[in-house]
Amino acid sequence: MVVDEVDRRPWRVVDAAYDRLACAECGGALSRGPAGCSACDRAHGYRYAAIEVDRPGVPPGNEHALRVNVSVVRRPYGISAKEVLGRRLSLPILLDGHLPGTAQAQVARAVLDKGGTAAKYAEFVHREWRGGPSA
Structure with missing residues (x-):
C-alpha cells in the first residue's frame, strides 16, 4: 500500500x-x-x-540532507567510494539535527579528498558541524 x-x-x-x-x-x-x-x-x-518535512527543532534542509545521505548509502551504485564514505559518516550528525553550511561541507569533503581517513573525517564533522551552518 x-x-x-x-x-x-x-x-x-x-x-x-x-x-x-x-x-x-x-x-x-x-x-x-x-x-x-x-x-x-x-x-x-x-x-x-x-x-519530506523537516523535523521540529532542526535547521531547514536537515531532513533533505538526511534523505539524500540515506539514499546514497542505501544504493551506492555509480557513486565514488569517498562520497559514500562521507555520506555514511555524516549520518549520525544529521540524525542529531545538525546541518553543515556549504563551506563546512566542502572543507569536510576536502579531508577525504586529501587522503584523510574515515576516523579523521568523522572527527572533523563531529567537531565542526555541531555549531550549525557557517555558510
Missing part, C-alpha cells in the same frame, strides 16, 4: 516499506538492488516523490 502511493507518504515510511519488500526482479530489498535492475531503479527514483 505504501509503495503504491509514495507521493502521499513521508519519505521515512517509504524507505522503511522498501526495506521490507523483496524485488521481484533481483530478489534483493526493493530499491536497493544492483544498478540495472529495472524494478529497483524505478523504486529508487520513486523514493524522491515521497513527502
Whole structure:
C-alpha cells in the first residue's frame, strides 16, 4: 500500500516499506538492488516523490540532507567510494539535527579528498558541524 502511493507518504515510511519488500526482479530489498535492475531503479527514483518535512527543532534542509545521505548509502551504485564514505559518516550528525553550511561541507569533503581517513573525517564533522551552518 505504501509503495503504491509514495507521493502521499513521508519519505521515512517509504524507505522503511522498501526495506521490507523483496524485488521481484533481483530478489534483493526493493530499491536497493544492483544498478540495472529495472524494478529497483524505478523504486529508487520513486523514493524522491515521497513527502519530506523537516523535523521540529532542526535547521531547514536537515531532513533533505538526511534523505539524500540515506539514499546514497542505501544504493551506492555509480557513486565514488569517498562520497559514500562521507555520506555514511555524516549520518549520525544529521540524525542529531545538525546541518553543515556549504563551506563546512566542502572543507569536510576536502579531508577525504586529501587522503584523510574515515576516523579523521568523522572527527572533523563531529567537531565542526555541531555549531550549525557557517555558510
